[in-house]
Amino acid sequence: MNDFSELEGQLRKLRPAQPSPELTARIESALAGPETSPATAAVLKRERRFHFNWLPLGLGLAAATALVLFAFVRLHQQGAPEPGTASTTPAPAISTAQLVPAGLTQVVYHTRDEGVHFRSNSEQPMRRVRSHTRETLQWRNPKTGATLRISYPREEVSLIPVSGQ
Amino acid sequence: MENVPTDENWKTRFSQLAPGLVLFARQWTRSAADAEDVVQEAFVKFWRRNHDIGNRGLLYATVRSVALDLLRRDSRRARREATALSDSDQFVPPAFDVEDDSQRALVAALDLLPDEQREVLTLKIWNELTFAEIASALGISQNTVASRYRYALAALKKNLPST
Numbered sequence: 001m002n003d004f005s006e007l008e009g010q011l012r013k014l015r016p017a018q019p020s021p022e023l024t025a026r027i028e029s030a031l032a033g034p035e036t037s038p039a040t041a042a043v044l045k046r047e048r049r050f051h052f053n054w055l056p057l058g059l060g061l062a063a064a065t066a067l068v069l070f071a072f073v074r075l076h077q078q079g080a081p082e083p084g085t086a087s088t089t090p091a092p093a094i095s096t097a098q099l100v101p102a103g104l105t106q107v108v109y110h111t112r113d114e115g116v117h118f119r120s121n122s123e124q125p126m127r128r129v130r131s132h133t134r135e136t137l138q139w140r141n142p143k144t145g146a147t148l149r150i151s152y153p154r155e156e157v158s159l160i161p162v163s164g165q
Numbered sequence: 166m167e168n169v170p171t172d173e174n175w176k177t178r179f180s181q182l183a184p185g186l187v188l189f190a191r192q193w194t195r196s197a198a199d200a201e202d203v204v205q206e207a208f209v210k211f212w213r214r215n216h217d218i219g220n221r222g223l224l225y226a227t228v229r230s231v232a233l234d235l236l237r238r239d240s241r242r243a244r245r246e247a248t249a250l251s252d253s254d255q256f257v258p259p260a261f262d263v264e265d266d267s268q269r270a271l272v273a274a275l276d277l278l279p280d281e282q283r284e285v286l287t288l289k290i291w292n293e294l295t296f297a298e299i300a301s302a303l304g305i306s307q308n309t310v311a312s313r314y315r316y317a318l319a320a321l322k323k324n325l326p327s328t
Contacts, residue, residue: 004318010271011290011321015262016184023183023201024176030209031175113304115230116223123214125223127304162223162301 060152064137067150071099071139099148102140108133116162126159178218179208185292186228191260192284193232200232207231221294222301229302274324282317285310 075098114128136151183204190200190207207228218224263269275283288294288302296314300307 004315004322007318007322007325008290010267011286014268014271014291016188016291017197017260017262019183019187019197019201019204023187023205024179026201027179027205027208028176030205031212115233116226117230118210118214125214125227162226 056153056155060135060150060154063152064150067148071148075099099139099141099146101138102147103136103138105136105138106133107136117159119159125162127162129158129160131156131158175212175218182218182224182292185287186225188260188291189225189284189287190228190232192280192287193229193236197260199235203232203235204228221292222298225288225292225294225298225302226304270326271321274321277324278317278320282313282320285313286317289314 108131110132112130114130116125117128118125133154133156134151135154136149138150139148140146186204186208187197187200190203191197194200194203207224207230210231211224211227212218261268261272263272275286278286284303285299288299289296294302296307296310299310303310
């Protein structure tokens with residue numbers, strides 16, 4: 001570490017350029033003004049508030065529910081045949097053996113730290129982390145080896161309180 | 166809320182911090198004016214919420230966040246500016262007050278550093294943050310901060326003409 005001390009000394013001698021004298025005055029007027037209008041409104045747009053994208057999750061869950069219901073109804077129908085129905089009907093592609101849950105995988109394939117944000121009506125700064133996940137549910141028919149797999153994307157936004165100390 | 170902002174309070178502290186804050190913001194902006202806009206918005210946002218100005222990790226995290234937001238939102242504008250700058254070779258005010266050739270060489274070597282190393286060096290040397298504060302501002306571990314700092318110094322030493 002010590003062999004860098006001379007270099008660190010040279011770096012400390014470098015003085016950052018002074019900001020323009022107007023900067024302090026601009027901040028002063030921004031602080032004096034209403035909170036809702038940032039002084040650099042023309043350049044910096046107001047930050048978007050927390051928003052959870054429910055669409056992919058909703059569609060995925062709806063599809064999963066529909067498929068599970070479909071499988072359930074089919075199994076139920078075959079488990080209790082109507083009296084009088086000809087028993088020579090060939091077995092359907094999905095046999096009467098139950099599909100049993102075989103697995104759930106959640107793969108987080110992208111996580112992005114979107115920096116520190118302030119939520120409305122909150123003094124507490126929060127770090128916003130957005131993650132994209134693919135969830136896969138799987139059922140298996142132990143007799144036939146047939147599998148049913150449902151996969152859907154999921155986007156999640158987490159707000160983590162920042163202590164800063 | 167023991168830190169109720171007063172005029173002389175923020176002005177005194179801000180005047181001490183301003184050069185380093187603007188230098189830090191300049192890493193993501195193409196001009197000193199943009200960097201000052203970033204510092205202005207970040208400081209106003211930070212101060213309005215009565216945060217303790219001693220909480221420097223959070224102050225620099227706010228500057229970084231505002232700068233990155235600006236970069237994302239105005240990427241098209243930045244591209245236009247980049248093209249315009251390279252086309253017309255406009256004068257860009259230097260980030261440092263350079264006194265001699267050795268300092269000029271040092272600034273040139275700094276420009277060659279990878280962004281993540283220069284970011285740590287800027288916070289450590291010219292803003293005098295501790296490794297813990299830098300880790301908090303950048304959202305990385307202290308070990309990562311320390312290694313980036315060492316890599317930055319090693320790279321600088323390598324890139325500097327031998328004296």
